[in-house]
Amino acid sequence: MTTKTNPIANFMKKEYSRIKKSLDFSNPVKNKVKVSKVQTFGANLIRMIVLYGLAFMIVYPLIQQISVALRQTSEINDPSVIWLPKKFSLDNIKLAIASLDYWNALKNTVVLSTVTTIAQLISCSLAGYAFARLRSRFTNILFIFVILTIVVPSSTLSLPQFIYFQKIGLLGKAYSIVLMSLFGQGIKSGIFIYIFRQFFRGIPMELDEAAQVDGAGPLQIFLKIMLPSARGAIVTVGLFAFVWQWNDGYYSSLFLRDTTKVLTTAMYSIQHGVHGHLQSLGLWELIGGDVTKNPLFLSMILNTAAILIMAPLLIMYFFVQKLFVEGVERTGIVG
Amino acid sequence: MKSKNQNLNKEKLVKKVRKPMTFKTKTKILGIVFLLPWIIGLLMFFIYPFLTTVWYSLNEVRPREGALQMRFLGLDNYRYIFKELVYYDKTFIRVLWESLQVLLVNLPVILIFSLLIATLLNGKFKGRPLVQMMFFIPVILNANIIDIVMRGSFQMMFSSSTNGSFLDNIQFENYLIEVGIGESFITFLLASIDRILTIVNLSGVQILIFLAAIQAIPSHLYEAAEIEGATKYETFWKITFPLVSPLFLTVIIYTIVDSFIDSPVMSFIDYSRDNLRFYGLSSAISILFFITNMILLLIIFLIIRKGVFMYDDKN
Known part of the structure; x- marks a missing residue:
């Protein structure tokens, strides 16, 4: 009864049966295909982590600079201001x-x-x-x-x-x-x-x-x-x-x-x-x-x-x- | 006899009528015409200044009342550099060594890093255009101007004001010590982590070059390798790497030339020229810098030439 009403449990059960079906160890060819699929997935994951991480590192200081540029001067030393300034101000830009x-x-x-x-x-x-x-x-x-x-x-x-x-x-x-x-x-x-x-x-x-x-x-x-x-x-x-x-x-x-x-x-x-x-x-x-x-x-x-x-x-x-x-x-x- | 003479006359007549220029001569003339602006520029802005610098380096040159005062010294400037700046004071050799050291450490790292990133960027994955766009932002950013901004207390405020540094080195270091990795290795690791951003910022163009090279590799090679059952790792070392290797020289030369711009030797030369007004001496230093770089390039060229696989010579 609960399985029908609980969508999460339902989903889990479905997935489980799907995976069980897919892990057919009796068939070595299918098995190998599965393993290589997992490998490609893993390689892709690592690649994405490396690339996204480095891309983030490149953009991060730039965003920081822009965020600081949009602040009011009084907020420079304010530890409660992290990314978004409390009050957007164009004073800096005008002076620059x-x-x-x-x-x-x-x-x-x-x-x-x-x-x-x-x-x-x-x-x-x-x-x-x-x-x-x-x-x-x-x-x-x-x-x-x-x-x-x-x-x-x-x-x-x-x-x-x-x-x-x-x-x-x-x-x-x-x-x-x-x-x-x-x-x-x-x-x-x-x-x-x-x-x-x-x-x-x-x-x-x-x-x-x-x-x-x-x-x-x-x-x-x-x-x-x-x-x-x-x-x-x-x-x-x-x-x-x-x-x-x-x-x-x-x-x-x-x-x-x-x-x-x-x-x-x-x-x-x-x-x-x-x-x-x-x-x-x-x-x-x-x-x-x-x-x-x-x-x-x-x-x-x-x-x-x-x-x-x-x-x-x-x-x-x-x-x-x-x-x-x-x-x-x-x-x-x-x- | 007569007929032969007539023939000769005929030939003369034919020669007298102006033949239209052949394609070859046209090509030669056009080549010179196309190169003319560049040759003029080369003489005016390259050879003449270069020889003048060589000449200055053999003189004592001082600007006085708008004109240059010259006194021929022979090799005294060079002798002075070797005696004072290399032997006693060691300023020059230190500055030179510093810039070479940075280059020699950065060069292999940039080379490997940019090839790795280019390989990673090449495949298909989610958000590829976005990531690619971000990776080439350093190409258009002005490092000098950012350097001017990030000085002293501002930098400290900068990292503390926006969430602190996102990689807390001390915690990381403690963690590594607990895990039980040797201290020298930790320093090396941390130094390279600190430098990742520098390396990323320095290798924009290099990644671009390698990416272009990888995408120019004909896809049938990869298909054949896949059919033969080669793994990705093998494909990289057997196909991608050798086909990209001719570009190592291009990338190395670009990296070295690029490093001139913020080399400490450059600022040393500029300082002695603009502030001290020792034109002769600064010319001698710049000539020495040029020679060191040429020697470095020559060594690298000789090493690389043997290891590079040439796909075809397009001559």
Whole structure:
């Protein structure tokens, strides 16, 4: 009677009979299949635990940072506030925007990253194609230099580059970085050339030959056949070029100085002087004394600034992440 | 005789009429045209600066009133480095050793870790797109900026304010001691646990490369292995590993190049350049750093080349 009314007991009984039926030890083949099924299940479980755990570890600090950024300053030392702030406040964000000169720096960064990405795409795809398909003894020797540009650390070259740009009067202007990208010597251009070369090498030769028989010249082959089929490589290189330019602090702080502020250099310039910055903006007096006395207040502003710098990229990433992974898979960096 | 002459004349005539360029010459010309911007860039932004750095390293260079004052020293800068910074003071050798040590410890860990994760990410499981997305977040995060934020008391507040550190090391350590594992092993274990996050953050691109490599392996190889009754373990070592191994070099080079950026030597060079204004000396240090890295890469290349299985040479 009870078994009928109690759904849990009912379920257990059903499961038990099912398992009993499935554990038919008299049939060795079935038995083996069962065992291998259990094994795969176990392997999958371990895999999921490892992957989910590590993924959690990656995202955890980020969520922490965002949670701290949304707090009121008075809640910094409040042990009862763990994840969700008691009172959502945008004060931190407003102060960080003011001290970074955020909108201006964001505009500069977006423009600079977009322009250098296009420049890198043009120069690196041309060079990569030449190294892959328009080969001669000459290009084979030159390819050694591509590897060298990847391997030589940037600090070995930066001083003469700096003096050079000073001489031709491009120091402090974004043109310096754009110029370098346009001539295939931008941030990690060597790697991009390598990616394009590998990709173009992976396209079957028969395609060229067919086009050649139809009377196409090498330039036409490049424009009409190779470029359209290089979508994967273009997407990958474009995304990486954009992200690396966005995050670059080395070249930006060296060549752009203080005249053209991008997000990273803005961050570097406020890292030791948020206080002075807010004072010069006239905001310091507006914040209550009990808040500004808190030694963690400035770090909190810095933290919010960091979130603000990474936020546009993160948001962009959520939309294009499929391209990110698939692009690389199709590029044949692998070949 | 006559007819032969006529023939010659004919040939001359044919030569005079301009032949259209052959496909081969067109290709050669186009190759040069395509490479031209890159060659100009190479000369302007790579070879010229590199040679200048070499030249600076042989001089005493001081910026004075907007111009550079040079005094030829020969190898004195290098001698100074070896005498003062290597022999007496040991700053340089310590900094260099530190950065090499980090690299040598991290490199194998990153290599193994990224290959493992790529293998795990490759199969089908629930929530794969989500996990994959999370794993590549470190690729787009700016480690420098996070470093700036996480300093001193803020970091302490940070971990305490949000639920404490989620892995309590001391408790874990006590547990391990109770279980009876050797102390040196415990320190090693804890150090690697502490570094997991660093490793995860450093190996985004590497995982991406390995994942791409694994997915490029033709599936019929796996099917054949399955029919032959190979276990997953055997398939990994007999198929996946050898086919992915050519990429080890790519990944190693990428990892080493990536480690330049936050190498202590780099900041040492930048410091002596920007703050002390010893341009000559900092150039000499950077040349030495470059040479050490090249030697390291060469050694790794020679080791790897023998062990790598080449599927086919696409030449």
